[in-house]
Amino acid sequence: MIILGINETSHDASVSLIQNSEILFAGHAERYSKQKNDWYINDSLINDALQYGKPDYIAYYEKPLLKASRLLLRGGYGKWKPKFNIDDIPCKSFTHHYSHACAGYYTSKFDNAVIVVLDAVGEYNTSTIWAGVDNTIRLVDKTNYPISFGLFYSAFTQLIGLMPNQEEYIMMGMAAYGDRYRYYKKVNEYFPSIHKQKYNFHKGITDWGLIKEQDRFDIAAAVQFVYELRLSEFMNFAKQVTGKKRLVFMGGCALNSSANTLLWNLFDDVWIMPNPGDAGSSLGAAAALYGKHINWKTPYLGYDLGGEYPVNKIIKSIKEHKVAAVAVGRAEYGPRALGNRSILADPRDADIKDKVNLIKQRELFRPFAPVVMEEFASDWFDMNFKSPYMQYTVKCKRPNLVPSVVHKDGTSRVQTVSRDQHEGLWQTLNKFYSLTGIPMLLNTSLNIKGQPLLNDENDILEWQSLYNFEVIR
C-alpha cells in the first residue's frame, strides 16, 4: 500500500510517500519553490515524490473544515483543495495534533510512551498529551486555543522585531546574550502557569512599551527562561497523568534545542522526530493512515543529487580554505542541514565564524553548530545521550579548542554522527580527527541568504556564481 501524505495551507508545506512501513520520499515545498516556509506544495515537489510510486491513498494532515471554522472566528478563512490531479485516489484527513503525534510515535522505537505535542495552534488544539501503546494512540489531555506555548513564544519573537512563525530560532540564539532575570517577573505574568495566560497572544503583545536594543536580548532571555519553566511543568504533568517514562515530543516547540535538553532529566528516553514541526506532518498523516510503526532509518529523504560522499575533496577544501561547501545525495527532511547540504569548516579557528557569517550574510551573534563523531561526543560535550539531528544544546567541555562552535554562554547545538548513520560524513570527521586530533567540524546550512537549503543542480550553479566558491559534490 502506497500512501501520499500532504501538509499545506500552514507554514512549511511538505509531502511524504510511504510504502507500507518504508519511507520512499519526504520533501519540503520551499526547497523547490525557493520561497522560505512556503505554505503550498508545487508540481516539482509532487513530481519528484511520485517518481517513487503511485499512491493508493492520500492522507491530509488536518481537518480542513474544522480549521476553517476557527479561522472564521479570527476573521480569516481557508479551505484545502488539492492543486494537482488526484483522479479517484481516496483521501482521508486527520486532526493536526494527531498527525504530529503519529509522526513522532510511529517513527520512534517506542511501543509504550507518552506523546506530547506543543505548537502554536492546530485546528483548535494547542497542547495535547497522548498515550502510545502497541501501535495505538489515545488522547489523554488537551488544551485549546488561545492558551498556547507556541503563540506565547511567537508573540515575543514579533515584539523584539523578528518574524513570528519563522524566526523563533533567532530569538532562542539571542537569549544567550541577555539577562534572564531583568524581565523575568514581567514576562512570567504573561504565562504564569501551564493553563493560564494573560491574553490571546495571536493578537501580539499589546502592552509592553518602548523597547531599546539591549532590551531585545534581555526579553529573549526572559522568554526562553519562562518557556523552559513552563515546559518542565507541562512535561512533569504529562508524565504524571500517563505514568510513562519514555517521551515522544512533537510540534513546532520541539525545535527549541536549548529547552529540549532538560527533557533528559525528566524521562528515561526521548524521541523528537527530526522534523517535529508542521513540515513533518505529511509523514505523520501518512503514518496515521498506515496505523503502525514505520521504519525510520534516515533523514536524507528528499531530492537526490546522487554521488558518493566526497570525503577527500572536503578535507582538501578545509585544508586550503578552512571551509567546504557540500551538496550530495538526498536532501534532508527537516530544518537542519545534516551534512548533505552543508557548509563544513575548521572549528579551531575563531575567525572562521566571521568568514562563514560573511558568506551567509547573517547576524554575527548567531551560533554555529558542531558535527562530532558519536564516540567522542561525551568527551567534548556535557551529554550522555545521542543527538543525531542537532536537537539539543549542551555545555562544551573544551571551548578554547573549538571556539567557532561554542555559543556566548558556553553551549553548542550538537549533531552526533555514527558510522551507521552516515558513513561518508563519519569518514570525513575521522580523517579530520587523524589530521588534527579534533573529532568534529563546524556544520551550518548551505543556502543563499534568505532562501531555503540548496536542493538541486540549478541551486548549486546559482550559489557558486553568487559566492564565487565551489560546491563540492
Ligand SMILES: [Fe+2]
Ligand atoms: Fe503544528
